[in-house]
Amino acid sequence: MCLPDAWTRPSKATAYYVFVEVLANAHKHARASSVRVSVTTTTHALHLEIVDDGIGGASEPASGGLTGLRDRVEALSGTLLVDSASGQGTRIAAVIPQRHPRP
Secondary structure, eight states: OOOTTTSSEEEHHHHHHHHHHHHHHIIIIIISSEEEEEEESSSSEEEEEEESSSSOOOOOOOTSSSHHHHHHHHHTOOOOEEEEOTTTOOOEEEEEEEEEOOO
């Protein structure tokens, strides 16, 4: 995934970490036979959706990887959706702003 130079380093890094962590989770935990990745950009945000056909049931414990991803995305004023009903696979959707508000 290559993002234009106009994207901030934190936004690029966050997109990378979401992508890598979710794929690693699908491989390690979901027992998925397939994973579909969709990436689109608008002038203001990157939209990343990763869907697997695994066992579902992903959770966000306080010290877990998904919680860390949520923290990263929300720190940039983005959103992270985790949809993972048991037995129905997992869908992770992130919207990562191109630029984030300064503190």
